[in-house]
Amino acid sequence: MDELMIGGVTLKSRLLLGTGKFARKQIIPDVIKSSETQVVTMAVRRVDLGAKEENILEYIHKDIVLLPNTSGARNTEEAVRIARLARAMGCGNWVKIEVISDNKYLLPDNHETIKATEILAKEGFVVLPYMSPDLMSAKRLVEAGAAAVMPLGAPIGTNRGIRTKELIQILIDEIDLPIIVDAGIGRPSEAAEAMEMGADAVLVNTAIATSNDPINMAKAFSLAVKAGRLAYLSKLGPEKEYAQASSPLTGFLNEGEI
Amino acid sequence: MDELMIGGVTLKSRLLLGTGKFARKQIIPDVIKSSETQVVTMAVRRVDLGAKEENILEYIHKDIVLLPNTSGARNTEEAVRIARLARAMGCGNWVKIEVISDNKYLLPDNHETIKATEILAKEGFVVLPYMSPDLMSAKRLVEAGAAAVMPLGAPIGTNRGIRTKELIQILIDEIDLPIIVDAGIGRPSEAAEAMEMGADAVLVNTAIATSNDPINMAKAFSLAVKAGRLAYLSKLGPEKEYAQASSPLTGFLNEGEI
Amino acid sequence: MDELMIGGVTLKSRLLLGTGKFARKQIIPDVIKSSETQVVTMAVRRVDLGAKEENILEYIHKDIVLLPNTSGARNTEEAVRIARLARAMGCGNWVKIEVISDNKYLLPDNHETIKATEILAKEGFVVLPYMSPDLMSAKRLVEAGAAAVMPLGAPIGTNRGIRTKELIQILIDEIDLPIIVDAGIGRPSEAAEAMEMGADAVLVNTAIATSNDPINMAKAFSLAVKAGRLAYLSKLGPEKEYAQASSPLTGFLNEGEI
Amino acid sequence: MDELMIGGVTLKSRLLLGTGKFARKQIIPDVIKSSETQVVTMAVRRVDLGAKEENILEYIHKDIVLLPNTSGARNTEEAVRIARLARAMGCGNWVKIEVISDNKYLLPDNHETIKATEILAKEGFVVLPYMSPDLMSAKRLVEAGAAAVMPLGAPIGTNRGIRTKELIQILIDEIDLPIIVDAGIGRPSEAAEAMEMGADAVLVNTAIATSNDPINMAKAFSLAVKAGRLAYLSKLGPEKEYAQASSPLTGFLNEGEI
Known part of the structure; x- marks a missing residue:
């Protein structure tokens, strides 16, 4: 059977889901269900334990693997602190590293991301770093102990598609870790x-x-990911x-009278 | 429920299947099944009643709508003769018109196709013409009584994708008949x-x-067509x-000590 | 020397220029000069002999080959009448056939265009038909006596580029007449x-x-056309x-001490 | 006048030329001339002072700015040593940093490149680093003292074009240094x-x-770069x-009899 193994967990679904930007959080459980996803990411700051605001975790069934992300971190130190906080809050030991200091394109900082990955992998985290697609950075993420690599297709939230195809294909061909295309994917x-190219999974949120x-669109993505993987x-x-x-062209009507 | 109506028949599946080029014809029933298609096209010359060779119809379940095509026809007259022959042979009254005199690219002849469509529509056929994407030709096909319009994405059998997107989108937006993208589609x-663009269906064979x-690839296409339609x-x-x-960026770690 | 022969005229420049949409007609002579074009097209209705409005011809030097176009014609008959009118007005015997009945995309009607080409070629016109890229229509234009074939890259005035590349490449490879890509080209x-693909010339107006x-942009197109042709x-x-x-990678610093 | 200033030198030509892969080195002077380039790059190891082999410098006129590159360097230290060697050999103080440890795609190592840039800029070099397009790395190259940034369009020598357009456009918009697109450009x-996108220059070799x-192709690129810049x-x-x-459509033939 075709399964994806990350951090010791076996996944049947190759679609990871983000939880930002939903107009109504109440819809999230149904979206998760129709997407058939098994891994959901959320910004750690949205896991509000004090609960003045509602807690995003309330909307995620406990069978789902939580992938807290360090959105808001601008450097290694902040990413590490957020990751530890997430674990302390009971979100488990998976973490998606996002280190972003650019407010316009929200492009990741590979250099800081590699450092954070190294620290957190040593602390036992299952680290999935969001990264700008670049072979040498990906090789360093492998050495740093990443559990997967998450290159961007286009800037976050743009729905612009896989504009970095050339570079992502190289990661797929050369890196011995699951490659999860993250950010930019706007259509099933x-x-x-991405899956036809050989990516191991995709993460979708904005689209x-x-x-x-959103419920039917989640289903559309689920079907598309399966289609691409099967292909x-x-x-x-x-x-x-x-x-x-499709069939030989000659000699049909000419062969005799009809 | 989302259904496609062509020639008075209601279809749930928006994937049409071609039967050429299979290495082993014996696989066709399983391919049809995994594709979930309800309409299958075959060259009329391959419907061998005399049965020296095996008859392609043996591999197609009787619930499937047969779409005999006029492959091999080089002009209106030949297309019309082949269509009539197909009906006489018991293939029903659907026909896919292919009029091709170019052996290198197998590009359709819109002018002859329009004439054949007009003749056959008047004789009660459900006519689905294969055509070079062109708005004015499509308008004439509507007037000629076509039941759907089948513009090519790229030359037959090339797996080059929808290279004529600009022109097909115009057909989708302007023509009040089902648009079925035919030829060229090489990947789910x-x-x-094509479905996200608003096409009503696609026909796939070579890919x-x-x-x-082929059995799993047929399933991949089936899933992809559903995904695109849902999207x-x-x-x-x-x-x-x-x-x-995906979530507001500011003020997380800075708000206080963690 | 690399020259283009159309209708018995030898052209050094492979950039044809349209005269519509200029904010100030007074700029046209300088645009023509910086473009280095030798062929300029204009709508016949803009050649106002009565001269209430100013006459576009005043802005075109007499060394330039005039290519009056039948813009406004919706069928063969109208195109033929406009062409004859242009010749009677002293615009010479070149004509660009435009037969357009679609107001939204301004897509040409190949069927009517072929008929008009045949009539006018017999009357001694040098006929350059604007057409929807389609191999069989182009073959009929050859038979009808066209002097060149002008397939569209994208709808007129959209600046969308050569979206019909797949079909235009086939015309370039298969049709024994000059292929002039017309409409859609938005950038040098x-x-x-287009020229790298093997097109013989391009016509540019809106861009x-x-x-x-406009004067510098005309020069930019002139340079680009030369660049593409040379390539x-x-x-x-x-x-x-x-x-x-670019150079062998091994054995530089390692060979000895530096 | 439109000029490009790099390292205190004013350049009229925005085409930089590489000298590798020419079948005959003797052609290089004519290629340089027809390209109109003012900056030529060469691997330092090909500057053979001992002169068993012929010296590439013999083919480059002394008015040309030499841009020795560190091709062959696999890390910061090697790049720095090659740069110093080039200066000591009399190649001037410009250097193109290439740090490459990947033999299949020849992709640059941004991390090592940033370090080498910093060291060499402090030593007074005019440093032009070859880099994988990534905003945060480019920002660090600015801080490290680079004189320009040279992102790749596609892997060296592939002629695949600007496949990293999405990321290069961001560098053009956000980085206050000349952006020179290097590697991958295969056609004028x-x-x-690249120039229409706002790049300041391009470097071409393989194409x-x-x-x-090569002499005419050099001219083709020269024209194309000018065309793109003008546009x-x-x-x-x-x-x-x-x-x-291009001109109003209504009311021509209908206005009266012709």
């Missing part, structure tokens, strides 16, 4: 394409959360320059 | 994309038949130039 | 790309006329999947 | 496109060196979804 077809119908496993045929008749 | 992601695992119905969000944080 | 890089600086003649190298070092 | 149209006619300065018009008639 793009999620399918589902800001759709007119990858079944091997796509080559592109050809000239046409190839 | 491309089928999903499935020449895959390493279209749920409305995709807009592309944005700059990043949009 | 796109004009260069120049609506630029902030085509000098043959482009192949794309490769893996990197190719 | 792609060079023009010229491996062409059938950028003249501002491109917007893309539109629907067609825009």
